[in-house]
Amino acid sequence: DGGITQSPKYLFRKEGQNVTLSCEQNLNHDAMYWYRQDPGQGLRLIYYSQIVNDFQKGDIAEGYSVSREKKESFPLTVTSAQKNPTAFYLCASSGQGPSGANVLTFGAGSRLTVL
């Protein structure tokens, strides 16, 4: 079945450590996105990528980094510079064409807790 796989589902990190969240899709979608979800703040856009080897900052990119070396993969690194990294992270992708453009398919999410 086509879809988006995020791993790990739960992750615990000590302060000062970088962690990388994995996002893989087999939908042949060009665009991929990372959002952060906090209670009462909805989903906030961290980074997005329209094509391989290109990505743009979203509204809260500080303290995060991404890469897009393959169409299927869009990993997110939460660096030690991110001041409040404890959150639920959602990866999404979207296809092209009149019916698929900008319609996001989401992964199940990764919950990061900083101890």
Added chain:
Amino acid sequence: AQSVAQPEDQVNVAEGNPLTVKCTYSVSGNPYLFWYVQYPNRGLQFLLKYITGDNLVKGSYGFEAEFNKSQTSFHLKKPSALVSDSALYFCAVTSWGSSASKIIFGSGTRLSIRP
């Protein structure tokens, strides 16, 4: 800059009654508008979208939404609520012709349907 507002944190409705979840937006250019739903401990699922054409859009699970350009609103509606509709609902926006396809979400509205 794009923005989305969901003015109600929570909406409470009795089963069988009509429901409305409000959304207003701000974009430069013509909007693409979306509604997504999130059930507990799950990722987001696409409900419906407005791209162009008829202002009343029908989507999954009996939901519909009305695009109002003059009021910059895209309220989600359902004629008769079900207990199973209880979930967190998000409105999202991007704009036509945006090569970057930056998709912004609102803060979410928790819908609670009482039996």
